Amino acid sequence: MITTPVTAELLRGALDVEHTDHGIRPHRLPARARAHNTDGQLAMAESQPSGVRVVFRTRATTVELETRPTKRVYPGAPPRPDGVYDLVVDGLPAGRGSVPCGNTLTIDLATGHTEHRPGPAGTLRFDGLPGHLKDIEIWLPHNETTELLTLRTDAAVQPAADHGRRTWLHHGSSISHGSDAASPSTTWPALAASLGGVELINLGLSGSALLDPFTARAIRDTPADLISVKLGINLVNTDVMRMRAFTPAVHGFLDTIRDGHPTTPLLVVSPILCPMHEDTPGPSAMDTTELAAGRLRYTATGDPAERAQGKLTLRTIREELARIVAQRSADDPHLHHLDGRTLYGEPDAAELPLPDALHPDAATHRRMGERFAQQVLGPGGPFAPAPVPHG
Template structure:
């Protein structure tokens, strides 16, 4: 009883693009996308945290979509993206598209190849029909999706947000790399537990303190704002200490222009052993790739830290200093090592030496919820469910 996907059903996106196939949710507006590189454009089009939300008495909902997946020649492909159906807060079904447009980059030659695919329809069984229920279909966090049609065996009614809006910017860890499902990324785990409406600006490889991202955050309505910074600065070897600290101040200044009194949280990096004392750049571990395993390594020289190169230990100290120096009563700091730190490595190793696995994403999300949304936390005050 619904055909094309109306923007009224889409939550967590910053902009909706009409394509030749359907509609695509973007996490940056077109003017900002034009200022980013190919990596950022790829990441922001993957709809981490974006979901279709509606009220219905329907028993079944069908979503027709076309996915685009990206990979590297010679690197094991990621598993297909997952669509999660949530009814009144409970996950009831998960499905993946059987085929997709696949864009493959050969890093040796710089060439890309693109396959073709047609839209497919996923059918979600929501359980026996009855009173009207709140339904969300969370879109994949690892692949771009064009939404073609949304149909059901009963009317679908768009709904407004259900709580405070949490606007978060971070890296691939915030986007959800290595999480198994879109509701399983640490940010989604925290948002669902705290009953806040997530706008996830976590971009793989692209938490780089870009001024245009700060402007997007400045102009996006939000009740809660957070920034996870550091890992991409280090593993891209983008800045030295002299540039990093003023860039953080400038980013926060811009965000504050639009959110002068909003609770604003700075999150320092979680533990990443390869970059704790060794600067970037990071790179694929070629020996591991030869064995069919994706793993990363740090290639910098620790001796250069004295000359200003950044490690995660340096970044944490600088972020702590920035928050202290700003003397902003609404600015808060959370130590990423309390979310995932040295005591967690044995039980929860990073499978690729960089990103948490699915279980660790959940652990980080639960700890973030308790620390930040719980009593005495920076974002306390909402209908937190412990």
């Protein structure tokens, strides 16, 4: 077996890497943004490598990746399954695995207290692969912070081919991050990227799509051909601002992105349907009765009457985002809007209800990815490829 150190050159989808004693840890926000952050939830979310993959070209029939993941434990809540790694060979799914060992992060949902315990590294192994020269992608677990140590193969490794695909950078909440998706290559943004033939940078940040200026600057400074921002649910379920602050914050977020991408196609996506927060403000809270029964379910704790004081709901956010985009697009022909309910709306909720009242399940991720690819990346969509000139 040939040992190859895992370096930033082998990664796609990460904006930064942290060098550890034994390898690297991918990050989805750059160091400057991380330095400006004081929130533990965002720190955990951006270190979880949703959309990040190890990519290379090889004739190897056996591939091993040594990693040290960080497992999350929530006392009183159902145990979390091990994170999943997806193997993709020449663009097609070719295997799946997990690394059961690693560090442990225990989070007390009642008090917020956390405890980190170091653990051993483990090895992910895929064998029986075809012996021809091929592109390999190993998609890292979208919901487990992962330290990458070494790559071992039975043939030499070389950089992956550049297929000339456009780069799509997407920012959103835990729904975009991939909560409750089956695996990292089957989150809705990953599926949409695969179907639409684009390279994904996923800045879906669980609980943290809050119009943070440092996130806007990270988007501004990242090369991308297509940009989308999906805003709304976290602003309701964290109850961090009122309409008075929301409108200028959206303008400021978009202004910052435009400073670095003045003519890049930019899509603003409003929230998908979430019945509990359509007309009831946040914050969201865990249903303690359900938690005592070993089930995770959320509930809205706000009062609908508080909308008169500017408290945000998904319905008011959708209306305001549509108004903002209509206003700005008069001077910005590359700015577009998508109502999130076209990805998941009332008929979908009747057929595929949100299991915990907040996050879509694996089947809904697939539906949303297919619809985004068709409506946005497909013919006639705002991210449709430019027509190829004839002659």
